[in-house]
Amino acid sequence: MTTRPMSRATRTAVTAPAAVLLLALLVAAVALGPELPARIAQHFDAAGTANGWGSPWPVFGGALATAVVALGVALAVPRFPDRRTAAMVVLVTELLASVLVVTWILLAVVNRSAEPTLPVAATLVIVPVAVVAGAVPLVALWRTAGPVPRRAVAPLAVPPGARVAWRGRAGSRWFAVLGVLLTVIGVVAAVMVGVGADATGTAVVTGGVSVFVGLTVLVLARVEVTVDRRGLRVTSAVTRLPLMRVPLDQVRSCGWEDVSPGQWGGWGYRFSGRGVAYVSRSGPGLVVETVGGGARLVTVDGAAEAAATLGALLEARAA
Amino acid sequence: MLITVDPAARASLAEQIAAQVRTAIARGELREGEKLPSARDLAAAVDVNMHTVLRAYARLQEDGLIELRRGRGATVLRSGNASFDQLRSLVGELRDQAEALGVPLDDLFTMIKGAR
Numbered sequence: 529m530t531t532r533p534m535s536r537a538t539r540t541a542v543t544a545p546a547a548v549l550l551l552a553l554l555v556a557a558v559a560l561g562p563e564l565p566a567r568i569a570q571h572f573d574a575a576g577t578a579n580g581w582g583s584p585w586p587v588f589g590g591a592l593a594t595a596v597v598a599l600g601v602a603l604a605v606p607r608f609p610d611r612r613t614a615a616m617v618v619l620v621t622e623l624l625a626s627v628l629v630v631t632w633i634l635l636a637v638v639n640r641s642a643e644p645t646l647p648v649a650a651t652l653v654i655v656p657v658a659v660v661a662g663a664v665p666l667v668a669l670w671r672t673a674g675p676v677p678r679r680a681v682a683p684l685a686v687p688p689g690a691r692v693a694w695r696g697r698a699g700s701r702w703f704a705v706l707g708v709l710l711t712v713i714g715v716v717a718a719v720m721v722g723v724g725a726d727a728t729g730t731a732v733v734t735g736g737v738s739v740f741v742g743l744t745v746l747v748l749a750r751v752e753v754t755v756d757r758r759g760l761r762v763t764s765a766v767t768r769l770p771l772m773r774v775p776l777d778q779v780r781s782c783g784w785e786d787v788s789p790g791q792w793g794g795w796g797y798r799f800s801g802r803g804v805a806y807v808s809r810s811g812p813g814l815v816v817e818t819v820g821g822g823a824r825l826v827t828v829d830g831a832a833e834a835a836a837t838l839g840a841l842l843e844a845r846a847a
Numbered sequence: 848m849l850i851t852v853d854p855a856a857r858a859s860l861a862e863q864i865a866a867q868v869r870t871a872i873a874r875g876e877l878r879e880g881e882k883l884p885s886a887r888d889l890a891a892a893v894d895v896n897m898h899t900v901l902r903a904y905a906r907l908q909e910d911g912l913i914e915l916r917r918g919r920g921a922t923v924l925r926s927g928n929a930s931f932d933q934l935r936s937l938v939g940e941l942r943d944q945a946e947a948l949g950v951p952l953d954d955l956f957t958m959i960k961g962a963r
Contacts, residue, residue, distance in 0.1 A: 690853035693892035695884060754884075756892035830876075833849060 534606050534672055541668035545622055545661035546599040553595055553629045557588060560636040568639040569646075576647040584635065591628035598625035602665060611673035613790030618665045626661040630654045678783045678815060681832050683839030688847075693756035694837035698828040699749050699765070700808035703796070707746030714738030747771075748797055751806065753814070753828045755838045760816050762806055762826050771797065772806060774824055776845060780817045782838040784831040787813035792825055814838075848876050852893045860895050864903035872912055872923060873935065883913060883921035 534542075564584050571580025598621040608614035630653060638644045686692050718735030750765035759779060762772035789807050793800030798807055803823030807813070812831035816824045816838070828834060848871040852863050871877045884892070886900040904921050907913045913921045945955045 684849075686851060687853050687855065689855055690851055691893040691895075692849070692851045693889070695848045695850070695892075752884075754888075754892065757894060758891070837849060 538668045538672050542605050542665040543602040545664055546602045546625060549625050549629045549661060550595040550599055553591055556633045556636055564636060564639055568635060569644040570635060572646040576645040578644050587632050591632045594625045594628050598622055610788040610790060611669045613788045615666050615669035616790045616794050619662050622661040622665060623658050626658040627654055630657050678785045680783045681835040681839060683843050684836040686840045692837055692840055694834050696753045696828045696830050696834060698751050698753055698808050698826060703745050703749035707742045707749055710738050710742030714742055753826055755834050757841060772824055774816055774818060776841060778818050779842060780819050782816045782835045784812050784814055784835045787811060787827050850893055852895060860899045861902040864900060865906045868907055877923050879923055881923045885920050
């Protein structure tokens with residue numbers, strides 16, 4: 529992959545948001561920190577009235593640590609050979625840092641009054657800060673990323689009249705571990721709160737969401753990739769749920785590329801500007817361009833052979 | 848795993864499918880405990896009758912390469928891999944021997960083909 533060297537402007541765009549966040553946090557701590565009481569209002573109901581109190585410093589520590597990590601990641605970015613994956617990592621750290629930093633500053637500001645209130649509308653200030661802090665480095669890095677070479681493959685030589693099919697596996701042990709973890713956490717959370725005296729609906733819902741996400745990740749943990757006269761299909765190995773399907777007559781061209789997750793929007797089942805992708809690892813992935821102009825990617829061992837097979841099927845269709 | 852089926856070839860369709868599953872196991876593309884595609888699915892993929900695939904799978908089961916169970920489909924067995932390991936080591940030995948005697952690979956092919 530060819531990556532252009534980073535200009536000074538790009539480097540500034542990548543590091544500035546994290547630096548500004550860290551600086552803002554430190555300035556707020558110096559200006560407002562000494563006046564803060566030992567216990568501040570930290571949780572507010574929908575009307576903005578405080579209903580939870582605690583020391584301001586654990587939250588500050590979390591925000592500070594996250595901002596420092598975000599700045600460290602931003603400074604380390606020129607070392608990443610793959611700018612798109614670097615952009616994803618920077619995006620996540622910037623979002624976390626901006627949410628925590630703005631939260632702490634908001635808390636510090638509203639707790640100057642003896643009876644602190646925090647209207648819901650005020651928390652919306654987090655959104656533009658997070659968007660700017662996330663988008664500026666993302667766009668800057670994306671623009672310096674080199675083009676991704678797509679490799680064409682000579683179609684498999686198949687005798688006329690012969691039929692050919694290819695089948696491969698893909699998956700990730702990390703998905704399986706993460707899926708089980710999320711499911712267990714969700715079940716435990718829902719059960720514990722359900723049993724507890726003051727059972728609240730929200731915790732049960734949170735548990736349910738965690739179980740749902742966990743099961744979804746488990747579905748993605750092992751998949752089968754099939755290329756045959758019907759086209760390309762990606763199916764979840766255990767549940768048999770179809771994850772991706774491109775009929776042969778919808779395929780315009782195919783090839784493979786050396787995938788790094790950032791190119792297609794990260795790990796898992798991704799939707800990005802380039803198309804829909806199943807990404808479980810870096811390395812070879814089968815890429816299919818559809819008649820409609822979209823693209824599908826699936827990271828799978830033997831992607832070149834799969835592309836050659838699909839090429840032979842496309843040739844047979846044309847004949 | 849790549850499966851090519853040629854109706855014009857001399858070998859029967861079932862033999863062709865069985866041979867290619869064998870190759871996939873030998874190459875390590877299909878590992879022990881792994882499931883083969885369902886007969887219905889593979890039949891649809893290469894446009895043959897489902898019973899042709901079942902015939903191929905039955906042959907592989909006779910050879911001890913896979914296990915067929917009602918409702919669970921076909922699973923690759925260790926014994927199959929073990930015998931393939933043996934075959935692979937025999938082939939390696941064969942090539943070493945041929946090299947030691949100065950027999951070119953093409954002549955070795957001819958010898959193997961004429962051995963039966």
